[in-house]
Amino acid sequence: MSDATTQLIENLNALATGLFLLTAFGIVATRQARGCLHLFIAQSLLLAASAALLGLHFDSGHLYGVALVNVISKPIIVPWLLRRIAPAEIYTRREIDQVLNIPTALIIALALAIGAYFLGVPLANAVGPGYHGPNVPIGIAGLALGAFTLAVRREAMPLLIGLLAMENGAFLAGISIARDLPILVELAIATDGLIIVFIVGVLVRAVEQHVGTTAVGELASLKEVPAKRLAEEAAP
Numbered sequence: 001m002s003d004a005t006t007q008l009i010e011n012l013n014a015l016a017t018g019l020f021l022l023t024a025f026g027i028v029a030t031r032q033a034r035g036c037l038h039l040f041i042a043q044s045l046l047l048a049a050s051a052a053l054l055g056l057h058f059d060s061g062h063l064y065g066v067a068l069v070n071v072i073s074k075p076i077i078v079p080w081l082l083r084r085i086a087p088a089e090i091y092t093r094r095e096i097d098q099v100l101n102i103p104t105a106l107i108i109a110l111a112l113a114i115g116a117y118f119l120g121v122p123l124a125n126a127v128g129p130g131y132h133g134p135n136v137p138i139g140i141a142g143l144a145l146g147a148f149t150l151a152v153r154r155e156a157m158p159l160l161i162g163l164l165a166m167e168n169g170a171f172l173a174g175i176s177i178a179r180d181l182p183i184l185v186e187l188a189i190a191t192d193g194l195i196i197v198f199i200v201g202v203l204v205r206a207v208e209q210h211v212g213t214t215a216v217g218e219l220a221s222l223k224e225v226p227a228k229r230l231a232e233e234a235a236p
Contacts (some may be wrong), residue, residue, distance in 0.1 A: 006057065010133060013053040017138045020046040021113065024145040027165055029102050033157045037079060040161050040168075043142075044074035047168050049109045050135065051175050066175055069222060082157070099152045109145050116141035120173070139173025142166075152201070 022132030023043040032035050048070040102107070120137025146169055150160030 007051050008126070009057045013050055013133050013135075015108060016046045016050045016053065017134045017172065020050070021166075022139050024105065024165060025109055025113075025117070027158075027161065028105050028145055028149055028152075031098070031102070033155065033161075036158050036161045041075045041079060043168050044070055044078075044167060045182060047172055050172060054133070054135075054175055061085070062164045063166065066171070074164070074168075082160075096221075098154060099130040105148075105152055106212070109148055111149060113141040116144050133176055133178035136173045139169045139171070139176075140170025142172055146171070180198055 018157075020043055023039045023046065026039045027036050027043075028040060034219065048067040050064045051067035051070065054060070055067065098105070117137045120140040122134035143166050146166030147161045150159055153159050153162060158175075
């Protein structure tokens with residue numbers, strides 16, 4: 001592989017990881033479940049693109065497998081499962097129940113990303129010589145922003161997307177460090193993720209039907225109503 005081709009691959013990988021970070025910020029700032037889902041799909045495609053580019057750079061069949069599994073499982077199967085299982089109202093209702101407003105959340109997210117950079121660059125250098133690209137610091141930033149989404153969101157579906165975004169960030173960093181990750185490991189992790197999505201989707205649908213909301217804060221405040229009071233309210 002010529003130096004010009006290698007440089008082109010590295011530049012394309014830097015572009016993919018940079019856009020990956022932008023989608024992580026977008027998930028933090030977006031207040032609608034459908035928008036969060038679309039950004040997660042874009043983020044997963046960028047993760048697959050980075051894995052494919054690194055696979056081309058290092059001639060690694062394992063990274064090609066990681067890219068293929070990510071393209072099939074996250075941008076295709078996960079949205080299909082969520083749309084089939086979760087109520088349609090979740091994707092059309094504006095998600096407004098959030099601990100912080102958007103400007104404050106973005107400022108904190110920016111601070112987390114800067115901290116991830118100062119943590120990720122020494123970590124990538126400590127792994128050993130070779131090209132790691134921006135995957136490690138941006139992957140750690142994606143992991144931190146996904147965790148931050150879990151901390152500030154109150155709706156069940158954006159919480160799930162934040163959890164999946166954390167997984168994307170961990171994989172973005174991991175594919176540049178553990179380039180010979182067996183494809184069976186990726187398949188097992190992808191299967192576990194799909195099972196989590198299915199279970200959460202079923203629970204969200206059941207809660208929406210019985211309670212009328214998926215806001216975690218409101219669900220946490222629910223209290224048991226005495227049976228006598230229920231009988232009195234049911235009486236004509």
